[in-house]
Amino acid sequence: MLNPVSDTQHLPWADLEEELLQESPQQWYERIRAVDSNNLVNLHRMVINRFATPAELQACLEAHRRDGSPWPSMRNWEFQASTFVPGLIDEPQPIRRHRWEAAGFHFYAYGHETAGTERPCLIGLPGDYGLLMAPGPFVIEALARLGWDLILVRRQRRESFLAGDGARLLELSDALQATLPGISGSLGAGDGRRCAVLGSSTGALAALVLAEQLGARRGIALCALASEAMLRPGDGVLDRCRHPEAEASAGPSNLLLVYPAEHDQDRDHALRIASYYRTRSPRPGSLTLRGYEGCHGHTLHRDLVEQGWTLTEIHRHLLEQAPLPPIRCREERLIPPA
Numbered sequence: 001m002l003n004p005v006s007d008t009q010h011l012p013w014a015d016l017e018e019e020l021l022q023e024s025p026q027q028w029y030e031r032i033r034a035v036d037s038n039n040l041v042n043l044h045r046m047v048i049n050r051f052a053t054p055a056e057l058q059a060c061l062e063a064h065r066r067d068g069s070p071w072p073s074m075r076n077w078e079f080q081a082s083t084f085v086p087g088l089i090d091e092p093q094p095i096r097r098h099r100w101e102a103a104g105f106h107f108y109a110y111g112h113e114t115a116g117t118e119r120p121c122l123i124g125l126p127g128d129y130g131l132l133m134a135p136g137p138f139v140i141e142a143l144a145r146l147g148w149d150l151i152l153v154r155r156q157r158r159e160s161f162l163a164g165d166g167a168r169l170l171e172l173s174d175a176l177q178a179t180l181p182g183i184s185g186s187l188g189a190g191d192g193r194r195c196a197v198l199g200s201s202t203g204a205l206a207a208l209v210l211a212e213q214l215g216a217r218r219g220i221a222l223c224a225l226a227s228e229a230m231l232r233p234g235d236g237v238l239d240r241c242r243h244p245e246a247e248a249s250a251g252p253s254n255l256l257l258v259y260p261a262e263h264d265q266d267r268d269h270a271l272r273i274a275s276y277y278r279t280r281s282p283r284p285g286s287l288t289l290r291g292y293e294g295c296h297g298h299t300l301h302r303d304l305v306e307q308g309w310t311l312t313e314i315h316r317h318l319l320e321q322a323p324l325p326p327i328r329c330r331e332e333r334l335i336p337p338a
Contacts, residue, residue: 007257017047025059041073047137049327054092057137084311101174106154110140121149126200133301142311161206166241173213219255222267231276255287260295293328
């Protein structure tokens with residue numbers, strides 16, 4: 001059922017990522033030391049942020065500390081880690097990574113080393129750079145502290161999760177439904193109903209649809225982007241890839257559509273998507289529109305961290321694990337529960 005990961009030449013940094021995956025964090029740092037520009041340092045940093053575990057990031061940053069390298073980018077990376085998730089670089093959670101390929105997608109599963117089958121699992125659909133609004137090790141660490149594991153879904157080429165009039169998302173849904181039971185011994189996934197689905201930017205709208213298809217406990221869209229063609233009634237992409245009969249049998253979805261309240265474009269996209277769900281939802285459920293105040297860019301997590309919140313608190317607020325931190329936001333429930 002699980003296939004080894006194959007060639008990923010469709011993305012410009014795929015070769016570097018494959019090489020780094022075969023090396024140790026100490027070797028990553030030695031590579032960084034050998035480059036001759038901050039641009040190349042930042043490229044390595046970006047790629048490592050796409051797949052590294054918290055412990056791997058810690059080891060790379062410790063190598064930098066021992067060396068006393070003058071790279072500002074490395075110092076900034078360490079500062080980011082300590083700000084987004086305090087304590088990450090001192091005592092990261094013990095996380096193991098497992099990866100496989102199915103239906104033309106790469107799957108990266110991050111499970112706590114002492115995880116039992118009761119841990120919930122978040123399925124992440126990242127934006128174009130393979131991130132969920134923050135560096136991957138930060139997100140993995142924040143979720144682990146809340147008792148969640150993570151399955152990160154990565155596209156092999158620069159195409160939308162909704163490509164082919166939604167056909168690619170249906171392929172992803174089928175692959176996950178076939179795969180989740182097979183990894184339930186190492187992650188608390190089991191099936192889609194034990195999972196939540198979160199997507200950011202170009203992966204956000206697909207996350208809402210995937211949550212419906214899997215019957216997930218929660219679907220979360222961060223800074224979603226949507227064209228008129230996606231939302232057009234009758235022949236739009238969402239109408240094509242949503243199956244009312246399948247969704248009706250999966251049970252009510254609890255969907256959360258999140259946007260930075262002071263970012264005009266993201267707010268407009270969120271309102272457009274909310275209008276679609278208000279008028280086109282094929283079954284009872286709930287969709288909550290949440291605008292985080294004081295956030296001005298398509299960089300929601302960074303803006304909230306600058307307000308003093310940690311990434312763990314932000315994800316607790318998104319996943320609604322009590323007690324909720326009092327992050328300033330405005331909410332509107334658009335589709336009342338059945």
